[in-house]
Amino acid sequence: MGSMKELKVNLVRTDVVTAAVPMEQHRLPLSNLDLLLPPVDFGVFFCYKKPGSLEFASVVSTLKVSLSQALVDYYPLAGQVVANSAGEPELLCNNGGLDFVEAFGDLSLRVLDLHQPDETVQGKLMPEKKRGVAAIQATELMCGGIVVACIFDHRVIDAYSANMFLTAWAEMARSADTSLKPSFCRSLIQARNPGFTDPSLDEMYVPISSLQPPSEVEQEEGHVDNLISRIFYITAKSLDGLQRDAGSSIKSTRTKLESISAFLWKTIALSAKNRDQITKMGIVVDGRTRMGNNMKTYCGNVLSIPFGEMVTADVLDNPLSAVAETIHGFLEVAVTKEHFLGLIDWVEAHRPEPALAKIYCRGNDEGPAFVVSSGQRFPVFEVDFGWGKPAMGSYHFPWGGSAGYVMPMPSPIGNGDWIVYMHLFEEQMNIVEREAGHIFRPLTPVYLGL
The missing domain is CATH 3.30.559.10 (Chloramphenicol acetyltransferase-like domain)
Structure with missing residues (x-):
């Protein structure tokens, strides 16, 4: 290519x-x-x-x-x-x-x-x-x-x-x-009076004034410039295999998103400088279904980004099912109406100072961090302007932060495969392509039937 x-x-x-x-x-x-x-x-x-x-x-x-x-x-x-x-x-x-x-x-x-x-x-x-x-x-x-x-x-x-x-x-x-x-x-989306915020929100979000400035090493290395984007596809068969492997010994099932996120966490953790570094992974949660039926047509942001953190050694050494269980655990906190109401109140308590999700704020000595956002609602089959459905569609989000970003979407082939957009540091991307190339395959015109 x-x-x-x-x-x-x-x-x-x-x-x-x-x-x-x-x-x-x-x-x-x-x-x-x-x-x-x-x-x-x-x-x-x-x-x-x-x-x-x-x-x-x-x-x-x-x-x-x-x-x-x-x-x-x-x-x-x-x-x-x-x-x-x-x-x-x-x-x-x-x-x-x-x-x-x-x-x-x-x-x-x-x-x-x-x-x-x-x-x-x-x-x-x-x-x-x-x-x-x-x-x-x-x-x-x-x-x-x-x-x-x-x-x-x-x-x-x-x-x-x-x-x-x-x-x-x-x-x-x-x-x-x-x-x-x-x-x-x-x-x-209005703050309550009186408002109530769970202390856990202070672990998920942070006022801008509380952020640590980048270290001199980070400034010299120019991390932002090293972020690159790639688009892959993953077959339905591979997705099913990951989902089976991510299930626990008690036969509890994990979603495909949890399963692919756990696999990526284990893969990207290989880029840590040492096994004692803390590595983070977050998943974007849409709060519309949690907030009520009247939110179905709401235009604006209704998002929260819960995340988990683990010592790199634990991510690498534990089985996929254990990593998927960790992901499932931190997701459970953010899939409730009360979580989103509390988040609205939390922002109100800090206004007018801007705030940011902590997963996007990589500490000076922390290991790899990335966010996964489900794009399964991506309308690749609906955006037909009158001359046929798209042969290909994708999000494109080179946002330039200090954490990676991954967005899986339905494949336009319509066979259960996923298209996966990744925006990661170059070293991390090289590891994904080297260690997980059997799962994440380069998107080609041949695959799309062009």
């Missing part, structure tokens, strides 16, 4: 797309759970085979018109993040619009290196967000295939919300009924 011709993308045109109907300007506060996110963007992209006899100009017209319609319901995406009187970020809903970029790439889908998105997606197929809350790029490839990529301000929406938006946008492009109407009602 590394010897392939380099992808060159020419930006042809940039337009600003606004909501199809006029919007009255107003401010929308970010929720307490939004305030836990730093100013970081995440992306998604979808690859489509040549859309029959449709010209690219017609494709772009459909995308723009339907996007303008979708922004009527998803109006915050056409706004911008500004500071309120307390210095906290909030949304100015002014229908300022978002950038829509048209581009041309000089490769075909069948030779596009999707395994190494740093070389193809980042800075080429993924737009740069220069204004507002989101940006979109549609790239025509030499074969007539199309890549549609979007980037979002994570402080405004999470992956669940982005999935809702993408599905609605595609439905409008097909003139289909919209399946869900979004809600931006912040009263659904």
Whole structure:
């Protein structure tokens, strides 16, 4: 894959797309759970085979018109993040619009290196967000295939919300009924009076002022620059095998996500400098189902990131089932309504000082740390704009922190396989490819049938 011709993308045109109907300007506060996110963007992209006899100009017209319609319901995406009187970020809903970029790439889908998105997606197929809350790029490839990529301000929406938006946008492009109407009602995520916070939340989240500055060694090593991204696939058979191995002796079952997370923890722990180092692993939990049925259509962040920590030797020496049991244990704490209500209250007690999940704050002498976020709701089968389902789709989140990030998603093949996006330090990625290459296989055009 590394010897392939380099992808060159020419930006042809940039337009600003606004909501199809006029919007009255107003401010929308970010929720307490939004305030836990730093100013970081995440992306998604979808690859489509040549859309029959449709010209690219017609494709772009459909995308723009339907996007303008979708922004009527998803109006915050056409706004911008500004500071309120307390210095906290909030949304100015002014229908300022978002950038829509048209581009041309000089490769075909069948030779596009999707395994190494740093070389193809980042800075080429993924737009740069220069204004507002989101940006979109549609790239025509030499074969007539199309890549549609979007980037979002994570402080405004999470992956669940982005999935809702993408599905609605595609439905409008097909003139289909919209399946869900979004809600931006912040009263659904409101601190209690009086509030109550469990002491365990102080172990999961930390005010920014309490963070340790990076050590001189870390600054010299430039850890952020060593983070790289890869996309793999894992077969349904391998997933089933991991799940069997992650079961305990009392025949309790573990989810596929718990099982793959345990396997990755044991693999990435091999990168620790010594066996006495503390290594951490967290899993993103969506609180919508825990908070009640009225949260199903809520747009915004409803996330918590519980994590566990172990001495590296224990992660390496214990069987997969024991590591999976540890993961199951720290997850149980965060899958309740009370946990999310307490987290909302915790943020309220610390405002206006920003805070952050501790798993993202790697200590100076700590070992490897990473977060797994389930992307099983990723709408790879739903984002059909009228010319067919994507041949490939993935999140793209090179967030640049000091902890790795892993996002497994359903494979577009539809056979039970998973696509796995990884953003790890280069040494960790090398270990994954060397020690777990039989499980995590490089994503190739051949696998995707391109």
